[in-house]
Amino acid sequence: MMKFTCERDVLIKEISVAQEIISSRNVLSILSNVMLEAAENTLRIRATDLKVGFETRIPVEVAQEGSSTVFCDKLLGILRSLPEGEVEFETSENDVFSIRPVFRKIDFQLKSISSEKFPEIQQAQSDSFFEFSQAAIIEMIRQTAFAVSDDETRYFMNGVYMENVDGHLVMVATDGRRLSYIRSEEDSELPDFPGVIVPPKVLGLVRKLASGEGTVRISITPKAVFFHFDNQKLSSSLIEGQFPNYQRVIPESQQYTATVDRNELSEALRRVSLLVEKSRRIYMKIADGSIGISSEQSEIGVAHEELSCAYDGPETLMALNYVYLSEPLKVIENDQVEIQFSEATKAITLYSVPRASYFHIIMPMQLD
């Protein structure tokens, strides 16, 4: 029979991560539960949706070692409702899990399920890990994860592709109509690993758990990917399938370049898109010294905005999904962007000025 005491706030932090992993859509089952295991003055917390696994350790005062699983959603709700301070947790014989704040007359009793029924979380071999900068992985995820497809028939685009290119970590995401690419700058020693497609869920959790300081230990195997922080471990199975040959769609060179203020372009898109209907189509007219952004004429009305740019080339009109343009603008760090293109019907490239280790590619829409 397990019994331990710990600070409410310390536990909430970890349980809320666990709850993010647990798929709330599932019918109630053992997978709706979080596993708690108290031993040697440490509480081990585990949660999984069978694809993504999470494990964390926090120091607690253990009165009696043991383990159990409880409905995570309710546990989190209860913890949030309790006053700050120490809370005592205890399982009793008939699978009842009690939550009692110390010095308060509050008593919650949750049904629990034996931890024996809790699924195993996959573990990586300890020799397969490499160290990677937390700041770098955060940036790489930020530049790519938004571009994945949520179209299930394109399951192989439902994740971010990670591969080792000449010792650099490269991450690519596409939904088939736009593509985002980033290559790590640092020369950290990367082991050989196969190119893998990583689901965005675990990448989102990495962003959440990473402090941005120091390193995270990463292991990439043919079936799964692992991210280990100091006390927290994430794992995820991979998306099987062939990621498209992305190099083929990266334009080798573009004929024309327009340089524009990133923020101004972003704001203009936000305004004009107010009058864009479901097609998400905006028109962008690039001319000498100016870029004009227009919505389509519709029953609601029409919007137009012009902003200055540095451009020397033929006047070009193209149609674009404004979301494809505004999403990269949100993640590009620098104040200026380059829009590179060759023809109104061919893919355009979006670069940061000065150049960074990433770029974004967008396939224009048809003009008419």
Added chain:
Amino acid sequence: MARNTVYCHVDLDAFYASVEQLDKPELRGKPVIVGGSEHGRGVVSACSYEARTYGVHSAMPAAEARRRAPHAVFLPVRMGRYQEVSARIMAVLSEYTPTLQQISVDEAFLDLTGTERLSGHPVDIGRRIKRRIHEAFGLTASVGIGATRFVAKMASDFDKPDGLHYVEAGGEEDFVLGLDLTDLWGLGRKTRSRLEALGITRVSHLHAQRIETLRGHFGEAAGTFLYRIARGIDPGIFSGARKSHSISSETTFERDISDPDIIEAILLDLCEQVMYRRYREGGVSRTVQLKLRKHDFSTRTVRRSVPNEIGSTDEFYREARRLLVERWDGTPLRLLGCGLENVQSPESLAKQPELFDQTHRSAERRRRLEEAVFKLREGGIDIRKAGGFREEGYKDST
């Protein structure tokens, strides 16, 4: 109006039940009820005229139908079969007019304006249509002819079944005055009872009201509507070729269903029906709609738009299923429906080309394959998706 318009409304009599009697000769002359079953809660989808003599009508709970017609034969809805027959009849109808407007599986408007010199008097055309439908398909149809779709529609009802009624131009007001309030098209039960509360129980009573009075009681739009229909003036319900519309299909279950596998199989089936109609009617859509009615009758309709047109049943089903997964909490369902909204002409849809040609090609391949299957089906060869499923005895209507 530049010239005198002529519309013909063709309404197939007791269509589902008639097709069943056609396919199963032993049922001819017997009360046949399609949809629902004698046990469950289902709803009558259609019934033969023999069943109607017992007071059975469509949308009646099956249990009630059973009580009224204890010896009736209950049959499950075979929508695929009805659509097949319907498609062939519609093909025949389209020979008589360049503008055929199909309203549902068993109903269509023919714009006969200006066809007189070529095809003869509208009444002769109406007779020929009835004869051809009977000779080629063994089915009867009721035909109404008038200067507007509104009048033509009520005229086809006038002498049903196997009727033919012609309302000459200028005779609309007299025609309408001869009808019961219940025969006035577009007048719902609620409005009718509100009219009755005002002492308006006959068309002539309605006709006597001033437009201001009607607007005062029913509001601007509904008041105008009532004023117009009481004079046989088309209130604009079937106004010409609409810029966009939706195509949908739904089904009410015999018993509440909560098994996700069955729900998904039925959803696939519904998606296929809608895609077939979209294929026949033409047009493209990017908006998928899903309708759920729970056991407590609470109903919700959710929709989602995707970047490119829904080109195949697979794509349609995928989106509809996603909506289902997101919006259905697993409580038992009474009704499931899905549809395509904002169906427009292909030119009006903004196209988003693909970066990788192979993804584009596979979507295009699915689309072409499906069109080929639909074409075969029109030729009478029935090919169906392996996942398609139809539980005995649930009712549907498109």
